[in-house]
Amino acid sequence: MRKIIHIDMDAFFASVEQRDHPELRGKPIAVGYDGVRGVVSTASYEARKYGVRSAMSMQIAKRICKDLIVIPGRYDRYKEVSLAIHSIFHDYTDLVEPISLDEAFLDVTHNKKDIPFASEIAKEIKQRIKKELHLTASAGISYNKLLAKIASDFHKPDGLYIIRPHQALDFIAQLPVEDLWGVGPKTAQKMHKMGIFNGEQLRQCSENHLKAVFGKIGPAFYNYARGIDERPVVTNYARKSVGCERTFLEDLSLPSAILIELYHLVVELTERLEKSKFVGKTVTLKIKFNDFQQITRSITTHKRLRTKNDILPLAKQLLQQIHYSNIHPIRLMGLTVSNSVTEDGNIKSEWVQLEFGFLSTRNKYR
The missing domain is CATH 1.10.150.20 (5' to 3' exonuclease, C-terminal subdomain)
Known part of the structure; x- marks a missing residue:
């Protein structure tokens, strides 16, 4: 029988901010952009008492919690802390599957310390996170990923819950x-x-x-429905695409403004392609309009796409297929390269470590 642990950090981004800034402790805070189209990335537990939740409009969050303190995200800092957390995980097992910066699955069926009970490992990990990083985590334990994930949501924050086979x-x-x-x-x-x-x-x-x-x-x-989930804990993922997107603070309908944003997306995309060593043959443009209608347009070429000069002409070609206007402006634009290939043109089958990126927004056209 497998022994699977799901670790979920409690209000991770907000907790890091409260740890690093003692004056924020015990206060309702939300991490995210404090603008018209800003959304809550993470809310502290003090803010959650008022109903503030992740993905909520920041304007709504501020209305329901008058004393809400909005903190801009420091994603490089969160990545740094996440690496420290994962270092603790790897002291017990190398079968660690990161889901995001603040959660992961661990297969401890055969662990480095020969601890017989998964619950003891989960307790140790939680204690070390609290002692070494001054943060709290919740843990779910079961015989598969489905139930371990569900269990971690019980007794939060700083909880531990076990779902046994019977x-x-x-x-x-x-x-x-x-x-x-x-x-x-x-x-x-x-x-x-x-x-x-x-x-x-x-x-x-x-x-x-x-x-x-x-x-x-x-x-x-x-x-x-029968408690069956045979998915293994996967330590690496085959990267299938690299992309980025931006939600604009104001809807765009001016062609010159949209072209400038497309250019910036291409630049950001090529930087991500270079960083991930990814090469593909298909570029996809995603558009979301102000009424939240979403469409995509794709084009595949025989060329390997990795530079600005490779991608920008294709992106412009796809943009020409999009019909927008003053009454149907663009709210969000995204760009992705997929259909990965090797240098010799074959389908790429190399496994790469999953990386986590964060999207940004721009506000140049007021």
Whole structure:
């Protein structure tokens, strides 16, 4: 039986800010951009008491929490702290799968310290994070990734929860389907229309029916309802694309302004391609309009795409296919290179360590 731990840092960005700035401790803070289109990246637990949540509009957050302190994100700092956290993980196992800067899966079935119980390892890791980094983490423990992830959300902050094999079916039976892996708002809505609100109701559906309704992920839902998740803890990922995007503080409809933004996106994209040593043959332009309608346009070439001169002409060509106007302006623009290849032109199969990037916004056209 596998022993899987999911570690989730508590309000990570906000907690780092409160640790580094003692005057912020005990106060409601939100990390993010304090602007018209700013969103909350992370809220401290003091702010969450007022209903402030991640991904919430910063303007709404400030309305519901009058004393909210908005802190600009320091992502280089968060990456630095995240590396220190992962260093602790690797003292116990090299089977560490990073999900984001503040969470990871650990397979401790066979661990470096020969500790027999995963719960003891999780306790040690939590204690070390608190003692060495002055931060708190919550841990979930089970025999697969699905249940370990769900367990880590219980008893937060600074919590530890175990779902043992004999408890799994009863636990899942009462679990809202929204808590299952891969069930987003649209999928949940579709399940609700089918009369499926919890794991027990999901378990009544046949695999064929779930596959017919939800496609490839249908069999996974069938297994999840039964506590089955065979996915391994993966330490490396095959990078399939490199991209970047920007949400504008003001909607854009002026062609010259849009071209300038496209140019800056190309420059940022080429920097990311160089850093990741990624080469592809397909470039994709993503556009989101002010009414949140989203479209993409792609083009594939025989050339290897890695420089500004390679990508900019193709990006401009794709932009010409986009119809925008004063009454249908652009809110967001993104650019991605995919379809990876090696230097000799073959499909790239090399495995690379997952990296985490952060998106930026610009406000040059007021």
